[in-house]
Amino acid sequence: xxxxxSMIIAILAVVTGxxxxxxxxxxxxxxxxDNTLNFANWGDYIDPALxxxxxxxxxxxxxxxxxxxxxxMYTKIEQGGTAYDLTVPSEYMVEKMIKSKMxxxxxxxxxxxxxxxxxxxxxxxxxxxNKYSIPYFWGTLGIIYNDEYVKASExxxxxDLWNPKWRGDIMLIDSxxxxxxxxxxxxxxxxxxxxxxxxxxAKAKLDxxxxxxxxxxxxxxxxxxxxxxxPLAVDWSGEAADMMANNSHLHYxxxxxxxxxxxxxxxxxxxxxxxKAIYVFLNFMNDPKNAAQNAxxxxxxxxxxxxxxxxxxxxxxxxxxxxxxxxxxxxxVYEDLAPKIVGMYxxxxxxxxxxxx
Amino acid sequence: MKKNTTNLAFYVPYGLWLGLFxxxxxxxxxxxxxxxxxxxxxxxxxxxxxxxxxxxLMTLNSVVYAFIITALTLLISYPAAYxxxxxxxxxxxxxxxxxxxxxxxxxxxxxxxxxxxxDGGINSFLGMMGIGPKQFLFTDFSFIFVASYIEIPxxxxxxxxxxxxxxxxxxxxxRDLGAKSWQTFTxxxxxxxxxxxxxxxxxxxxPSLSLFMLTRLIxxxxxxxxxxxxxxxxxxxxxxxxxSTIGVVLILAMFLIMFLTGERKRKGGRAS
Numbered sequence: 001x002x003x004x005x006s007m008i009i010a011i012l013a014v015v016t017g018x019x020x021x022x023x024x025x026x027x028x029x030x031x032x033x034d035n036t037l038n039f040a041n042w043g044d045y046i047d048p049a050l051x052x053x054x055x056x057x058x059x060x061x062x063x064x065x066x067x068x069x070x071x072x073m074y075t076k077i078e079q080g081g082t083a084y085d086l087t088v089p090s091e092y093m094v095e096k097m098i099k100s101k102m103x104x105x106x107x108x109x110x111x112x113x114x115x116x117x118x119x120x121x122x123x124x125x126x127x128x129x130n131k132y133s134i135p136y137f138w139g140t141l142g143i144i145y146n147d148e149y150v151k152a153s154e155x156x157x158x159x160d161l162w163n164p165k166w167r168g169d170i171m172l173i174d175s176x177x178x179x180x181x182x183x184x185x186x187x188x189x190x191x192x193x194x195x196x197x198x199x200x201x202a203k204a205k206l207d208x209x210x211x212x213x214x215x216x217x218x219x220x221x222x223x224x225x226x227x228x229x230x231p232l233a234v235d236w237s238g239e240a241a242d243m244m245a246n247n248s249h250l251h252y253x254x255x256x257x258x259x260x261x262x263x264x265x266x267x268x269x270x271x272x273x274x275x276k277a278i279y280v281f282l283n284f285m286n287d288p289k290n291a292a293q294n295a296x297x298x299x300x301x302x303x304x305x306x307x308x309x310x311x312x313x314x315x316x317x318x319x320x321x322x323x324x325x326x327x328x329x330x331x332x333v334y335e336d337l338a339p340k341i342v343g344m345y346x347x348x349x350x351x352x353x354x355x356x357x
Numbered sequence: 358m359k360k361n362t363t364n365l366a367f368y369v370p371y372g373l374w375l376g377l378f379x380x381x382x383x384x385x386x387x388x389x390x391x392x393x394x395x396x397x398x399x400x401x402x403x404x405x406x407x408x409x410x411x412x413x414l415m416t417l418n419s420v421v422y423a424f425i426i427t428a429l430t431l432l433i434s435y436p437a438a439y440x441x442x443x444x445x446x447x448x449x450x451x452x453x454x455x456x457x458x459x460x461x462x463x464x465x466x467x468x469x470x471x472x473x474x475x476d477g478g479i480n481s482f483l484g485m486m487g488i489g490p491k492q493f494l495f496t497d498f499s500f501i502f503v504a505s506y507i508e509i510p511x512x513x514x515x516x517x518x519x520x521x522x523x524x525x526x527x528x529x530x531x532r533d534l535g536a537k538s539w540q541t542f543t544x545x546x547x548x549x550x551x552x553x554x555x556x557x558x559x560x561x562x563x564p565s566l567s568l569f570m571l572t573r574l575i576x577x578x579x580x581x582x583x584x585x586x587x588x589x590x591x592x593x594x595x596x597x598x599x600x601s602t603i604g605v606v607l608i609l610a611m612f613l614i615m616f617l618t619g620e621r622k623r624k625g626g627r628a629s
Contacts, residue, residue, distance in 0.1 A: 071592050168492065174578060176593065215495040215577025220470070229475050229494070339394045339595070346594045351411050354418070354581045 036061045037277040040073060040087040042264070045137075047297035054284050060277045068219075077102060077269050085272040086281065091263045094133050095126040095336035103132045104268040110279040113286030113304075120325070121303035124263065124333055133265035134282060137300035139237035140323065140331060141178050141260040143253045144244075149231035157255045158186035161232070166212045171225065171233040174218045176349035177334060178260060179206065182234065185258050191332045194341050203348040207355045216353055225250060236262065237321055241299035252320040258330035263303070383608060390601035394594075402602035412586070416606070419582040422501065423565035427512075429505045430561050431554065434512035438553075439546075441513070442520045451517065458510050466574045469503050470494065473575075495577030503575045504568060511564075512557040519553025520546075555618040563611050583607060 043066040051062050065084070067073040070093040076082050078100070089097060097103050108114070114122075117135065127133045145155050149169075154160060161170060172179055181191040183202040193199060214230050225233050226246035235243075240252040266285070268278060284290055291307035301321045302308055308316055316322065337345070393399045406412045441450055457465065472478045473493035480490040493499050523546065531541045569584030578585070583603050590600030 069592060071595060075595070171577075174573065213579075214492075215579060217573060217577055220574065223470075224474075227474065227476065343394060343594050343596055343599075346589055347409075347411065350415075350581070350586060350589065353578050353585075354411065354414065 034274075035059060035277070036063050037274055037281055038063045038065070038083050038085045039281075040065050040067055040076075040082070040084040040269075042066060042088060043068065045088065045264075045298060047294050049297075050285075050290055050294055053290075054281060058277070058280050058284070060274075060280065062281075074102075077271055080271070083271050083273060084269050085274050085278050086266055087269050088136055088264050088266060090334075091124065091126040091265065092334040092336045094265050094267060097267065097269070098127065098132055099336065102270050104270055104272060105131050106134070106268065106282075107279070110283075111286070112283045113288070116286060116288055116291075116304050116306035118303055118305040118308075120328060121263065125335065126263075126333060127265070133267045134286070135303040136264045136266050136285075137238065137295070137298065138261065138263045138303050139301050139321070140254045140262070140327075141182065141234070141236055142240065142255065142320075144225055144233045144235055144240045144250055145253070146225070146228060146231045146247070146249045147251060148228070148249050152251065152253075155232065155253060157257060158182050161212065161234070162209055164212075166232055168212065168214050169231050170209075170212050171214050171221050171230045171235075172216045173221060173233075173235045173239075174216050176345045178236075179216075179234070179352070180345055180349060181260055181334075183209075185255075188257075191260055192335045192337065194337060196344065199344060199348055203352055206352045210352070210355050222246075238298070238300040241321065245299065254320070254323045254327055254331075256327055256330075258327070258332065261328060261331040261333050263333070264300075386601045386604045386608070389597055390605050392598045394596045394598060399598075402598050405599065406602055406606065412603070415581055415583060415586060418580075419566050419584075420610075422504075422580065422582060423562050425501055426504045426508060426565045427558055427562045429501065430508050430512040431558065433505070434509055434516055434557065435554070437509075438513050438516040438520055441517055454510050454513055457507075462507065462570065463574075465507060466503065466571060469499070469506075469575060473499050494575065495579050497576075497580065500571060500576040500580045504565060504571055507571075508561045508565065511560040515556035515560065516550065516553040519550040519556075523549050558618050559614060562614055566610060567607055 037060050039062055041064055045066075046064075051064070055061060067076070070090050073087060073089065074093060074097065077084060077087070077097075094103070111134075114130075114134070121135045121138055122130055143155055143158075143161070145152075154163070154165075177191070180199065180202050183206045184191055184193055184198070187198075187202060187205065189198055189202070193202070215224075217224070219239075221233055221235055222239055222243050224230060225235075225243045228247065228249070233243075237252060237254070240250070244250045244252065266282060272278060285294070286304065288304060288306035288310055291302055291304040292310035295302035295304075295307060295311060296315075302311075308322070390402055391398055391400065393401055437454075441447060441454075444450055470477075474480070475490055475492075477493075479493060483489070483491060527545050527549065528541060531545045536544065566582065567584035567587065568582055569588050572578060572580045572582055572585050583606070587600045587603050587607075590596045590603070
């Protein structure tokens, strides 16, 4: 009994100690409530050096919290209990959040630097006139191949994935809309199809791909491709950039028949409180110099044209991450589909995953 | 009279715990399962579950995988626990078996990715023996192997405890009376340690039904269990109703397993 009590006391002491230490740390970093900015962001999606620079320049303290899916972030904000000032949803989630009145419109009079953004990336269907959102990064869905096993000429189109040569060779990203999406595009259909028959056909076509599929995984795909576990993968351009940084044999292709065009955007959720800090931060991030630094760190494609011109020529002319305008124009942005349709996409995807050759 | 009230006071924390963290969540899941994605009351989720072949097939898959995992762990754990009982430094060996459970599940999964991958430990060994690299990751084999590895401590512990409680006198008596070792085992040891086996089966089978992290990390989603579907419904489709329905089915499955493996009260004295 004595032993037990002393153990309980020891644990309590450690907890109190750690608690005091962490409040001390927070205070020493200048977090006192009013001059903070609560920023909900994807993991490793901003250059930490930029945050430091912002804190020094403006005197605001940035409290960063990370999330790993749009849906998780949405649920957190919807259920309350968070105090995010800024967050970074993808385009279809922006549309959904606007519909459910979870976003606060941007006050354009307080914003600077919007003129730097390329016209291709502004005024898209998910937020006409950019009333609520500023694009942060953009990208595509495409095919990553390892040139040790695959020739560039062998993989130029979505249909090339169905080649029996790639038996057990392809890794797919675990995302219903993207995987059914490329099947739809390969059939010449829209990635925003809501027609059940068309979706069934797209799923049936995917079932034919099943023998070629090695695995359907999430973030781990980056690690696997960098280590040469599989010669082919379907993933987003940003993830591809990460893989290519770790393995020089990897290349990224956006099939010319079209793909998905995605945007991650800065928005102000209804839970926001520190409006002064928000606009100082947004203007700071719109500054081409900072945007360029961020793009170099994150490795995704920046929608800030002035920032793009500051990046090395090799990056600016890289067709993998800044494809020709014709490809961009053919590509589709995801629309926020009705929950019933989303459910249909997911059920079909689940069935595809269960399908055994 | 006074004694009764103090006794009652001792039950309050237990009752609160049970109410808040066991009964309330289960009721909430059941409640949630009667709503469709638009928030209307419906029985449709259950209809979908039992009418669409997908979920039935998925349930079947989960049960088959859970059964294989349980059988495999039992096959390894019983002899292990039995031998453990007769080793010298029992507590040390037991600690070594429990130790892996202190390591986070994800870390263990990632370690196995390293072992099974194309240029991982096993494949380099096979390469040295002159056998080309084989595909281990994303196969049924690797999934069942890793899941069994993770569940083994939960099977060994209850069996070990049951064997420890076994009165050595019975074993000696059966030998004295001329039973062969095999007879002693099947007629005396096994029946008397059955409670441990049952507890172990419960502790392994039920979690195995809804493993979901491993299905993706080790199984590469080539293995789909009910856990995968629940995760999808809560995080991606936001169809909490359907996710809860699958949850309810799992809870029912749990009760079924408890009922099948539970201790039945038998009349008549058991020697102690």
